[in-house]
Amino acid sequence: xxxxxxxxxxxSMQEGKNYTIYCNYSTTSDRLYxxxxxxxxxxxxxxxxxxxxxxxxxxxLMASLDTKARLSTLHITAAVHDLSATYFCALQGGSExxxxxxxxxxxxxP
Amino acid sequence: EAGVAQSPRYKIIEKRQSVAFWCNPISGHATLYWxxxxxxxxxxxxxxxQNNGVVDDSQLPKDRFSxxxxxxxxxxxxxxxAKLEDSAVYLCASSSRGETQYFGPGTRLxxx
Numbered sequence: 397x398x399x400x401x402x403x404x405x406x407x408s409m410q411e412g413k414n415y416t417i418y419c420n421y422s423t424t425s426d427r428l429y430x431x432x433x434x435x436x437x438x439x440x441x442x443x444x445x446x447x448x449x450x451x452x453x454x455x456x457l458m459a460s461l462d463t464k465a466r467l468s469t470l471h472i473t474a475a476v477h478d479l480s481a482t483y484f485c486a487l488q489g490g491s492e493x494x495x496x497x498x499x500x501x502x503x504x505x506p
Numbered sequence: 507e508a509g510v511a512q513s514p515r516y517k518i519i520e521k522r523q524s525v526a527f528w529c530n531p532i533s534g535h536a537t538l539y540w541x542x543x544x545x546x547x548x549x550x551x552x553x554x555x556q557n558n559g560v561v562d563d564s565q566l567p568k569d570r571f572s573x574x575x576x577x578x579x580x581x582x583x584x585x586x587x588a589k590l591e592d593s594a595v596y597l598c599a600s601s602s603r604g605e606t607q608y609f610g611p612g613t614r615l616x617x618x
Binding site for chain 2: 400429431437438439440441444484486491492493494495496497498499
């Protein structure tokens with residue numbers, strides 16, 4: 397059974413600080429996704445990682461994938477308040493369905 | 507390009523009542539998904555369609571939930587009868603086969 401675990405589940409950090417969040421998964425997969433969800437809103441696709449060693453960056457967020465360790469990381473650089481949201485990693489399993497982690501709620505304080 | 511459309515956005519019903527949700531995917535997307543997101547959790551797949559055929563409905567509670575995508579475009583998800591534990595956000599997503607899934611705004615259901 398495909399399982400996805402995220403940690404931490406809650407993070408409060410100050411503006412300007414850096415932090416890395418982790419996503420572990422149980423079986424191999426072709427694709428790993430990171431999504432962002434603002435309160436009361438739907439999910440917005442941030443990154444799709446396709447292969448071992450893949451790294452993608454958008455603004456202050458950088459995602460990477462280590463398929464051998466079954467680990468993806470999302471690194472936050474110099475956090476700003478606008479990054480406050482819940483971040484989900486999701487693994488594409490058989491039949492292309494997504495299996496999501498529980499999400500990490502990020503609060504960036506001024 | 508228009509995104510995934512869903513309606514209604516909010517629904518409040520009493521337990522044992524029935525409710526239906528509607529989804530219109532991004533034009534040209536053959537694959538349509540319905541997810542259930544309970545407060546504080548990640549979305550969980552209920553059912554996946556490829557055109558108008560069901561690909562995966564292994565986590566759909568078939569005694570009360572049903573879904574259809576008759577013409578391979580828009581879809582409806584129905585709950586009958588609703589239980590308190592069905593209170594959740596129901597998200598519809600669509601994709602071109604194997605590509606990124608794009609999510610609609612969701613329907614927030616409260617069962618009293």
